[in-house]
Amino acid sequence: MKQPKKRRFQLNERQLGYAMVAPSIILIAVIIIWPILLSAWNSLFDYRLNDPSKAERITSLSINLETYADNRYLVYDTMEDVRDTMPQAESTLANITSALDEQHETLLKTDEGLADRYEEVNTMLENYQPVNDDDLRLTEIPEAWTDGFTATLDEQTAAVQTLREDAPEGAIQPLTDLESQLSNTKNAVLEPNFVGVNNYTQYLANGRTWTAMLNTLLFTVVTVGVELAVGMLVALLINRVFIGRGLVRAAVLVPWAIPTAVAAMMWTFLFDGQSGIMAHYMAQLGIIDDPGVLLSTGAGGMFSVMFADIWKTTPYMALLLLAGLQTIPRSMYEAAAVDGANKFQQFFSITLPMIRSAILVAVLFRALDAFRVFDLIYVLTGGGPANSTESISVYAYKLLFEQQNFGAGSALSVIVFLSVALLSTIFIKLIGSDLFSGRLKQ
Amino acid sequence: MAKRAGIGFYIFLIIFVFLVMFPFIWVFLTSIKPQGEIFSSFQWFSSNMTFENYVSALETRPLLLYMLNSFVVATLTTIISIIVASFTAYAVTRLPIKFKGLILGLVLAASMFPQIAVLSPIFNFVTDAGLRNSYLGLVIPYITISLPLAIWILSTFFIKIPLSLEESAKLDGATPFQTFRKIIFPLAAPGVFTTAILVFIAAWNEYLFALTINTEDSWRTIPVGISFYQSQFSVPWGDITAATVIVTIPIVVLVLLFQRRIVAGLTSGSVKE
Numbered sequence: 001m002k003q004p005k006k007r008r009f010q011l012n013e014r015q016l017g018y019a020m021v022a023p024s025i026i027l028i029a030v031i032i033i034w035p036i037l038l039s040a041w042n043s044l045f046d047y048r049l050n051d052p053s054k055a056e057r058i059t060s061l062s063i064n065l066e067t068y069a070d071n072r073y074l075v076y077d078t079m080e081d082v083r084d085t086m087p088q089a090e091s092t093l094a095n096i097t098s099a100l101d102e103q104h105e106t107l108l109k110t111d112e113g114l115a116d117r118y119e120e121v122n123t124m125l126e127n128y129q130p131v132n133d134d135d136l137r138l139t140e141i142p143e144a145w146t147d148g149f150t151a152t153l154d155e156q157t158a159a160v161q162t163l164r165e166d167a168p169e170g171a172i173q174p175l176t177d178l179e180s181q182l183s184n185t186k187n188a189v190l191e192p193n194f195v196g197v198n199n200y201t202q203y204l205a206n207g208r209t210w211t212a213m214l215n216t217l218l219f220t221v222v223t224v225g226v227e228l229a230v231g232m233l234v235a236l237l238i239n240r241v242f243i244g245r246g247l248v249r250a251a252v253l254v255p256w257a258i259p260t261a262v263a264a265m266m267w268t269f270l271f272d273g274q275s276g277i278m279a280h281y282m283a284q285l286g287i288i289d290d291p292g293v294l295l296s297t298g299a300g301g302m303f304s305v306m307f308a309d310i311w312k313t314t315p316y317m318a319l320l321l322l323a324g325l326q327t328i329p330r331s332m333y334e335a336a337a338v339d340g341a342n343k344f345q346q347f348f349s350i351t352l353p354m355i356r357s358a359i360l361v362a363v364l365f366r367a368l369d370a371f372r373v374f375d376l377i378y379v380l381t382g383g384g385p386a387n388s389t390e391s392i393s394v395y396a397y398k399l400l401f402e403q404q405n406f407g408a409g410s411a412l413s414v415i416v417f418l419s420v421a422l423l424s425t426i427f428i429k430l431i432g433s434d435l436f437s438g439r440l441k442q
Numbered sequence: 443m444a445k446r447a448g449i450g451f452y453i454f455l456i457i458f459v460f461l462v463m464f465p466f467i468w469v470f471l472t473s474i475k476p477q478g479e480i481f482s483s484f485q486w487f488s489s490n491m492t493f494e495n496y497v498s499a500l501e502t503r504p505l506l507l508y509m510l511n512s513f514v515v516a517t518l519t520t521i522i523s524i525i526v527a528s529f530t531a532y533a534v535t536r537l538p539i540k541f542k543g544l545i546l547g548l549v550l551a552a553s554m555f556p557q558i559a560v561l562s563p564i565f566n567f568v569t570d571a572g573l574r575n576s577y578l579g580l581v582i583p584y585i586t587i588s589l590p591l592a593i594w595i596l597s598t599f600f601i602k603i604p605l606s607l608e609e610s611a612k613l614d615g616a617t618p619f620q621t622f623r624k625i626i627f628p629l630a631a632p633g634v635f636t637t638a639i640l641v642f643i644a645a646w647n648e649y650l651f652a653l654t655i656n657t658e659d660s661w662r663t664i665p666v667g668i669s670f671y672q673s674q675f676s677v678p679w680g681d682i683t684a685a686t687v688i689v690t691i692p693i694v695v696l697v698l699l700f701q702r703r704i705v706a707g708l709t710s711g712s713v714k715e
Contacts, residue, residue: 013618017537020529020622021545024589027526028552031586035560035567042562132570237454244455250694250701251459254466257693257704259647261665266465266686268672269472269679275481277468315462316708323709372556375649379669393558400562401654410562417559424554 043410046193050404058190063141065121066131068188078178086171096156157182199411212395220370223309231317239325252315264379267308298388301381324358364427473683495680508667516645519584527592535600553590575661588641598710599633636707
């Protein structure tokens with residue numbers, strides 16, 4: 001009797017386990033993995049938020065029913081105004097109406113159920129509801145209809161133009177409106193903006209992308225290298241018993257704990273050519289010719305962002321390494337000293353091998369952070385002067401949100417993602433299974 | 443290597459700490475100088491100390507509102523993230539499920555992805571869901587970003603709790619979830635607290651999403667708010683230094699109170715014990 005009961009308990013435990021893991025996995029899938037795939041998909045389009053004809057990803061010739069219905073309503077409404085102010089326009093208006101109606105009828109017949117969808121969109125617009133559902137709003141249309149539709153609109157726009165030439169004063173405004181509404185109706189037609197790998201070839205051939213890539217690599221190698229070397233030195237020096245340990249630890253943690261944007265603002269002030277004390281002292285010591293060069297030249301700017309990053313992160317690196325050093329048993333050094341090993345030999349044959357995995361893990365996470373650098377550069381130099389400190393993330397951000405070019409910006413973010421993936425694969429190969437140690441039941 | 447410290451060591455230590463703290467010291471000294479002196483002199487101490495910069499920093503921009511926004515976003519993120527992460531950490535370290543290596547690998551990979559690669563799709567989601575300029579619009583991405591860190595650190599703490607306690611709970615008839623809620627979670631409280639501090643700091647400091655999603659001034663968080671003090675035409679260093687001091691104080695307090703825990707959390711991922 002006891003055996004099956006115990007098995008059921010086991011099963012419940014396992015089910016609970018999957019249930020407890022599920023929320024994290026779902027969040028990671030929805031907020032990280034799915035968006036990365038979407039970025040990759042977006043990068044294949046000429047997708048721009050600030051251009052209404054490219055603000056969607058369109059794989060085949062389509063019509064935006066929302067724009068179409070909206071403009072159709074406006075055109076008919078304005079035609080009433082024209083009628084009121086210019087009775088002699090009646091025949092032209094009748095032409096426009098019949099031409100548009102004919103196109104409209106043909107359009108609704110191109111796809112089954114399109115008439116119902118058009119009605120639905122129309123009702124939503126009447127209630128001032130935005131139409132967010134892409135399946136409702138966008139529909140594929142045949143090329144033949146589109147050609148006829150555009151030609152009709154051009155014809156009628158020209159007709160309205162002619163009408164305006166001898167229109168009375170009061171009719172000028174409605175006619176101008178009508179003309180622009182007719183030509184705006186063409187915006188409802190969405191040309192496919194799928195461009196394949198065009199964004200990649202275009203931006204990989206672009207000098208600015210490579211400058212940004214090289215800046216990022218240089219920034220990563222220099223900052224992580226210096227942080228590791230200086231951090232190690234500091235860790236070795238403070239790896240002893242002294243008074244005020246807690247205070248030193250807190251002092252060292254503050255630069256790490258403050259927001260990077262705040263640190264960047266502080267350094268903008270300290271490096272400022274006019275009132276920055278760092279720039280002032282460096283110029284007085286003859287390190288730089290003029291206090292202005294730090295933020296107004298490419299080399300100065302690069303130095304500034306690197307210096308600020310090293311200041312912010314070295315103490316953190318030192319803490320990580322110190323924790324590693326403290327796990328080395330003292331007896332190993334004593335034994336080595338008995339065998340006549342000097343301090344350097346001890347460092348290279350005991351210290352380094354013992355904290356190898358701690359160093360690799362610290363370097364991995366630092367290098368990934370440095371490679372993604374955004375806040376520090378964006379706030380401290382804005383990528384300037386003349387893009388000389390721009391990192392790849394900063395460039396991607398500017399394309400995405402300053403130029404609203406989601407296609408090209410996504411292509412660059414996919415490149416950042418692939419670089420990071422490559423970087424971490426190399427590191428994980430080096431570190432091996434040590435990363436998981438202590439977290440899995442063996 | 444527990445050497446005794448000599449006088450030379452303390453001199454080195456003082457210089458080191460001074461260099462690390464120098465930017466803060468200088469920013470603080472600048473913040474209490476009158477406007478005119480900031481631009482004209484490099485004197486360390488001003489003869490006429492003033493708090494006018496502080497008044498101006500609080501008046502020209504809603505600094506306290508930024509801090510409130512940061513506080514709400516960071517607190518919500520911390521609470522939700524800890525709950526979700528502790529579930530996963532418990533299941534991975536204690537329950538007999540398959541694919542543990544795969545799950546941890548996924549979590550690790552999620553901690554490495556560049557945020558710029560998910561920014562534009564998340565921006566589109568949040569815009570479509572009408573969550574721009576709201577707390578939730580930031581909390582949802584933040585929870586996910588902080589999950590890997592939280593799961594990682596919590597697992598190291600959970601695995602240290604002796605199995606025997608669970609066994610006896612099981613014998614007393616506790617269900618697995620009761621064991622988690624009443625035994626493991628309370629026993630790992632120090633670890634949970636450490637993780638909470640790190641998640642809170644990470645959410646408090648986040649810049650990229652906050653910059654992109656909450657563009658209205660009244661919804662900005664501290665890092666973004668501070669970076670908007672400089673305008674195109676003038677740089678009000680007095681205001682900026684004063685604002686920096688104001689926002690740094692809570693962090694200094696946090697670090698002073700919890701430095702031991704923070705270090706324990708930071709090193710739990712990298713050092714084998």
